[in-house]
Amino acid sequence: MKTLLTNARLIDPEAGTETTGSLLIEDGIITAVGSEADPHGADKQIDCQGKCLAPGIIDIGVKIGEPGERHKESYRTAGLAAAAGGVTTMVTRPDTTPAMDTPEALSFANRRASEVAPVNVLQMAALTKGRDGREMVEMGFMKDAGAVGFTDCDHVIRDPKVFSRALTYARSLNALVMAHPQEPDLSKGAAVTSGKFASLRGLPGVSPMAERMGLERDLALVEMSKARYHADCLSTSAALPALKRAKEAGLDVTAGTSIHHLTLNEFDVDDYRTFFKLKPPLRSEDDRKAMIAAVASGLIDTLSSFHTPQDEESKRLPYEEAASGAVGLETLLPAAMRLYHSGDLTLPQLWRAMSLAPARRLGLAAGRLTAGAPADLVLFDPDAPFVMDRFRLRSKSKNTPYDGARMQGKVLMSFVAGQPVFQKD
Amino acid sequence: MTIRAKHLLGIENLAPDEITTILDLADQYVDLNRRQVKHSDALAGLTQINMFFENSTRTQASFEIAGKRLGADVMNMAMQASSIKKGETLIDTALTLNAMHPDILVVRHPHSGAVNLLASKVNCAVLNAGDGKHEHPTQALLDALTIRRKKGRLHRLSVAICGDIAHSRVARSNILLLGKMENRVRLVGPPTLMPSEVKELGVEVYDDMREGLKDVDVVMMLRLQRERMDGGFIPSEREYYHRYGLDAEKLSYAKDDAIVMHPGPMNRGVEIDGTIADDINRSVIQEQVEMGVAVRMAAMDLLARNLKTGSEDEQAVYA
Numbered sequence: 001m002k003t004l005l006t007n008a009r010l011i012d013p014e015a016g017t018e019t020t021g022s023l024l025i026e027d028g029i030i031t032a033v034g035s036e037a038d039p040h041g042a043d044k045q046i047d048c049q050g051k052c053l054a055p056g057i058i059d060i061g062v063k064i065g066e067p068g069e070r071h072k073e074s075y076r077t078a079g080l081a082a083a084a085g086g087v088t089t090m091v092t093r094p095d096t097t098p099a100m101d102t103p104e105a106l107s108f109a110n111r112r113a114s115e116v117a118p119v120n121v122l123q124m125a126a127l128t129k130g131r132d133g134r135e136m137v138e139m140g141f142m143k144d145a146g147a148v149g150f151t152d153c154d155h156v157i158r159d160p161k162v163f164s165r166a167l168t169y170a171r172s173l174n175a176l177v178m179a180h181p182q183e184p185d186l187s188k189g190a191a192v193t194s195g196k197f198a199s200l201r202g203l204p205g206v207s208p209m210a211e212r213m214g215l216e217r218d219l220a221l222v223e224m225s226k227a228r229y230h231a232d233c234l235s236t237s238a239a240l241p242a243l244k245r246a247k248e249a250g251l252d253v254t255a256g257t258s259i260h261h262l263t264l265n266e267f268d269v270d271d272y273r274t275f276f277k278l279k280p281p282l283r284s285e286d287d288r289k290a291m292i293a294a295v296a297s298g299l300i301d302t303l304s305s306f307h308t309p310q311d312e313e314s315k316r317l318p319y320e321e322a323a324s325g326a327v328g329l330e331t332l333l334p335a336a337m338r339l340y341h342s343g344d345l346t347l348p349q350l351w352r353a354m355s356l357a358p359a360r361r362l363g364l365a366a367g368r369l370t371a372g373a374p375a376d377l378v379l380f381d382p383d384a385p386f387v388m389d390r391f392r393l394r395s396k397s398k399n400t401p402y403d404g405a406r407m408q409g410k411v412l413m414s415f416v417a418g419q420p421v422f423q424k425d
Numbered sequence: 426m427t428i429r430a431k432h433l434l435g436i437e438n439l440a441p442d443e444i445t446t447i448l449d450l451a452d453q454y455v456d457l458n459r460r461q462v463k464h465s466d467a468l469a470g471l472t473q474i475n476m477f478f479e480n481s482t483r484t485q486a487s488f489e490i491a492g493k494r495l496g497a498d499v500m501n502m503a504m505q506a507s508s509i510k511k512g513e514t515l516i517d518t519a520l521t522l523n524a525m526h527p528d529i530l531v532v533r534h535p536h537s538g539a540v541n542l543l544a545s546k547v548n549c550a551v552l553n554a555g556d557g558k559h560e561h562p563t564q565a566l567l568d569a570l571t572i573r574r575k576k577g578r579l580h581r582l583s584v585a586i587c588g589d590i591a592h593s594r595v596a597r598s599n600i601l602l603l604g605k606m607e608n609r610v611r612l613v614g615p616p617t618l619m620p621s622e623v624k625e626l627g628v629e630v631y632d633d634m635r636e637g638l639k640d641v642d643v644v645m646m647l648r649l650q651r652e653r654m655d656g657g658f659i660p661s662e663r664e665y666y667h668r669y670g671l672d673a674e675k676l677s678y679a680k681d682d683a684i685v686m687h688p689g690p691m692n693r694g695v696e697i698d699g700t701i702a703d704d705i706n707r708s709v710i711q712e713q714v715e716m717g718v719a720v721r722m723a724a725m726d727l728l729a730r731n732l733k734t735g736s737e738d739e740q741a742v743y744a
Binding site: 199 | 437514515516534536537538539541542556557558559560594597620621622623625626
């Protein structure tokens with residue numbers, strides 16, 4: 001089965017280029033790109049009409065409500081949302097109920113995901129049992145069962161001894177450890193970032209310094225253990241110098257950020273709008289700009305949505321009591337287009353952060369627009385305008401901060417292993 | 426005499442002319458309240474519900490008297506004891522009450538922003554009687570009325586707000602109101618009780634009380650909550666009194682005719698010396714309580730006027 005995509009604006013994050021041309025898919029694999037793509041013998045031709053064709057997004061840190069909170073999101077609904085959002089690989093979080101901390105649970109979830117989700121699903125496992133920071137999980141078994149990384153998500157392991165042992169053990173398996181850099185006592189009870197907005201609204205705030213302190217501690221332990229480490233979501237400029245130093249010192253360290261922290265700031269919370277309550281909380285405009293610059297330079301490696309479905313009940317509460325998090329699988333691409341249209345980031349830069357860098361970090365062949373890579377692709381129109389209506393999202397939960405926002409960027413088609421998994425009607 | 430606001434959720438959403446309107450009407454109600462027969466029919470036939478999710482004696486009494494003097498049917502609900510304990514959410518409670526067609530809801534809640542949330546779900550006028558660490562607009566308005574009557578004006582004054590600013594909704598509302606009316610606001614207190622980057626709100630910040638009080642027209646003291654005194658925010662009650670308690674010596678740095686205010690209830694010997702609080706030449710603490718009733722009457726009266734004019738639109742919507 002050969003499919004030829006013609007007349008496409010090819011976004012190649014590896015070469016950092018945008019070119020017009022064709023792309024040939026054979027048996028789920030990209031076999032030729034550009035002028036090398038031979039139209040003869042293709043079973044099917046798709047005219048891309050000059051729209052953008054890029055590697056599918058690899059979204060690290062997707063929360064799925066299975067097990068425990070299926071009323072908020074299931075593998076099926078998340079998978080449909082992902083396909084519609086150009087996300088061809090979801091890397092799930094283990095902060096389920098109960099936590100994903102046994103190889104049996106992981107295998108079960110993997111089977112379930114492959115049955116119902118139209119896109120690739122890779123699982124991350126908890127780093128400690130029950131994510132309570134005391135005993136490490138069976139990392140070897142879980143890695144064999146398919147865990148691509150180990151993380152306790154937003155539960156910071158308070159005890160440095162426990163964390164350093166987990167890092168050291170992970171090193172022996174060459175496993176990736178992902179952490180949420182935060183000084184847990186300094187940020188206790190915080191709902192927003194401290195500063196003018198917090199003072200005005202009378203909400204408990206956390207200093208941006210808590211993120212830096214968390215990162216500096218983690219990096220010291222990484223230096224000691226030589227483990228592979230990924231900071232899940234950095235959001236403040238105060239944390240960046242430590243990251244830079246660690247990278248320059250040759251530690252095996254990468255870091256991510258979220259699309260919300262690149263496109264929104266603390267003042268967007270406005271009149272206690274709980275859909276803007278995130279973890280880490282939204283930051284200052286200066287921090288937002290610093291994070292964009294860090295993505296542009298490559299200091300921040302990955303960009304994700306941190307898709308966190310929450311039902312109406314958990315959000316319709318006074319701000320301090322409301323749950324954190326926002327859905328993002330379907331809004332990641334149009335929100336990223338804001339950064340493209342504002343001239344902050346180019347399309348190849350965005351796809352380096354959303355696709356190539358996550359693939360490299362997880363050791364995947366995807367994320368590239370070159371012969372031999374799997375044909376996980378997204379075809380999109382970066383200019384198509386629309387007004388975001390949260391009730392049209394495919395996710396079970398509708399908690400998006402972009403509700404009612406004017407956006408640009410529509411996904412036209414998504415392909416997983418050469419097969420269309422979404423087509424805009 | 427009207428204001429544009431539908432609810433009174435905070436000083437933040439009030440324009441200077443609306444503040445002046447409320448204070449002007451409150452002046453009239455001060456006169457009414459000093460008569461023997463203290464009654465008006467401004468709220469006759471309207472239902473006022475006081476929902477206090479947090480304990481309050483003074484504010485609740487003030488709102489109750491204000492409503493009764495205007496002829497409203499006033500009901501008090503002690504929310505701490507009721508449905509909240511049974512697990513009902515704030516919004517369900519609001520919708521339940523809304524179905525009983527109240528005209529005015531007076532709400533106090535321990536969480537910042539909770540009153541805004543509630544106001545978005547009901548179709549009567551909502552008055553914020555204090556939400557978390559956010560705002561307490563009627564307190565700021567009664568403070569403003571007291572200052573205006575004592576000083577003859579509410580602009581170009583130098584006002585020092587002293588004490589636990591970080592946890593005080595009274596301070597936030599006062600900073601906003603005094604700023605909107607073009608006064609100089611100073612905040613005086615230990616840095617551990619100061620909100621972060623508060624300078625951006627257009628105030629001057631002092632951690633030395635004598636410096637902070639120098640030549641001010643108004644000294645506004647804040648209550649220090651007991652739970653903050655145990656070493657977490659300040660080392661001890663006696664050290665706090667020594668450094669930040671208002672006594673005659675520290676007050677001597679202010680202008681000779683400076684007035685002393687306190688939103689109550691006072692901790693004598695913690696944030697304020699008893700003799701200062703009782704000095705009728707300096708302390709206006711009792712006047713503040715009196716102004717409180719008048720300001721709340723004015724605020725409810727003005728919001729009720731919007732209720733009546735808005736009702737035709739509402740009927741159109743439900744037709």
